[in-house]
Each structure stands twice: as structure tokens, then as C-alpha cells.
Amino acid sequence: MSSIRLEKMGSLIKREMSTVFQQNMHTHFEGLMITVTNVRVAPDLSVAKIYLSFFPTEKKEHGMALVTEKNSVLRRMLGEAVGKQLRKIPSLSFYIDDSLDYFEEIDRLLKKK
Secondary structure (H helix, E strand, C coil): CCHHHHHHHHHHHHHHHHHHHHHCHHHHCCCCEEEEEEEEECCCCCEEEEEEEEECHHHHHHHHHHHHHCHHHHHHHHHHHHCCCCCCCCEEEEEECCHHHHHHHHHHHHHHC
16 A cells, blocks of 8 residues: 555544544543654554653553553544544554653753763
8 A cells, every 4th residue: 555545544543543632631541641643554554553652751651551451442432533534443552652751861961961
């Protein structure tokens, strides 16, 4: 499948999952602010790898546990949001995006010198 199509699907899933997390922050995720930083879709559209950033960052493991626990609920909410645009809703795999932590560490090291 063309990479343009995969990018469009990834961007659609990113936008809708961001909305799902924003609307359900207090009811399902104990007030954690969850940001979708990147979405990578498999070429056959069967799996979407979703990279998440959490605030406060100290609770990212707890937040990841909550997201993993609610995986089926999140997939259903995504299906309701994009059901007319996708034939099959991909299974969701969630990962912690630690690139911000990496950049902060580099910034801290550069300020020391």
C-alpha cells in the first residue's frame, strides 16, 4: 500500500485518538494528560502503533497501565469516530514516547558546560 495512504490513516487515527484522550481524561484516566505524539500504521492496516506522552511524567508507567487496561474501550471509541472512513479498525498497540525526556537530558547536559 502506498506510504501516502498510510500517512493519511496514521494522521486520522492520531487526530481521533487525541480527541478520545482529551474527552475522557477525567473519567477513564484519573486526570492524566495524555498526548498522542506519533502513530505508525502497518502496511495492511491491521495494527496501529500509538506513541504516547504523559503529564505529569512521573506517572507515565501508571498511565501506560491505565491505557493498556482500557485498550478495548479505546478501540471501540476509535471505531465510533472513524467507522465511516475505515473498513476495519486496526488493533491498537501503545508505547511510551520518551523523546521529550531525551531532549530534556541533552538540554540539561548542554547547560552544564
